[in-house]
Amino acid sequence: MKKVKALILRTAGTNCDCETQTAFELSGAIAERIHVNALIEKKDKIFEYDILVFPGGFSYGDDIASGKILANEVKNKLGNRIKKFALSGRPIIGICNGFQVLVKMGLLPDPELFEQVSTLSYNDSDKFECRWVYLKTEKKIKNESNCVWTKNLPDIISLPIAHGEGKFIPDGRKLLDSLNKNNQIVFRYCSKDGGKPEYPLDPNGSVDQIAGICNTAGNVFGLMPHPERYIFALQHPARKSFCGGVYGWGKVIFQNAVDFVK
Ligand SMILES: NC(=O)CC[C@H](N)C(=O)O
Known part of the structure; x- marks a missing residue:
């Protein structure tokens, strides 16, 4: 059977690209970390891959606004190909800084439109927040969306x-309503029992507690939390697997994309 291939796009300031590579390899894919300059030199190389990943980090030092410079670079130099890749139905994920890149180049929430209509701005606390949080997997998404x-x-x-x-901010009520209506809100921050969270479980003050969104087709997904940091059960502070075996919930997310391509 053909091996699924994932392209992890890296640049100055990227982090967790190695963890992301490991997550895909454990899920049965071939995962390659490619520098953005190398891809810009051989643009059509992107179509040799089945999955595209914008990993976490501090691309270009978070200058101007986090993810903005990489978003502009990728959109200006690879935009047509990235849009084609997204509209072909191939899975794309943006993790944390990668989510910021997807939102700021406008690939989310609508790759067809490909315009920035939302942002990820400074946390309400005005500081860097780093901890484990609870996420509600939106029911509608699970049952009705793809x-x-x-x-x-x-x-x-x-x-x-x-x-x-x-802090996720959509441009206006109309957009928020359409994200809800089209089942594009994938994860919301929540309390341990699924209720509305207070700070610090709500780490940033996102509108509607939004932690992750996808396009209507369901193949382009961005989220602020880091699934690649919960591949193994032992990475969780409780040191046990909640999904059985040695793996953590993050692994399920990568496995899903690999299985989808297969
Ligand atoms: N972990 C990350 O990817 C960090 C994202 C970004 N640099 C921020 O601080 O918001």
């Missing part, structure tokens, strides 16, 4: 966050 990344997750999972600019 978000390829979050299948088989329970109602509430736990993942680590680490960011200074994670």
Whole structure:
């Protein structure tokens, strides 16, 4: 059987790209970390891959606004190909800084529109927040939408966050309503029992506690938490697997995309 190939796009300031590579390899894929300059030199190389990943980090030092410079670079130099990749239905994920990049280049929430209509801004606390949080896997998404990344997750999972600019703000009520209506809100921060969280479990003050969104087709997904930091059960502070075996919930997210491509 053909091996699934994931491209992890890195640049100055990227982090957790190695953890992300490990997550895909453990899920049965070939994962390659490619520098953005190398991809810009051979633009069509992108179509040799089945999955595209914008990993976490502090790309270009978070200058101007986190993710903004990489978003502009990628949109200006690879925009047509990235849009084609997204509209072909291939899975794309943006993790933390990668989510900021997807939102700021406008690939989320609508790759067809490809315009920035929302942002991730400074946390309400005005500082970097780093801890484990609870996330509600939105029921509607699980039952009705085709978000390829979050299948088989329970109602509430736990993942680590680490960011200074994670406050999701859509441009206006109309957009928020349409994200809700189209089942594009994938994760919301919540309390341990799934209720509305207070700070610090609400780490940033996102509108509607939004922690992750996808496009309507469900193949492009961005989230502030770091699934690649919960691949193994032992990475959780409780030191046990909630999904059975040696793996953590983060692994399920990567496995979903690999299985989808297969
Ligand atoms: N962990 C990350 O990817 C951090 C994202 C970004 N640099 C921020 O602080 O908001």
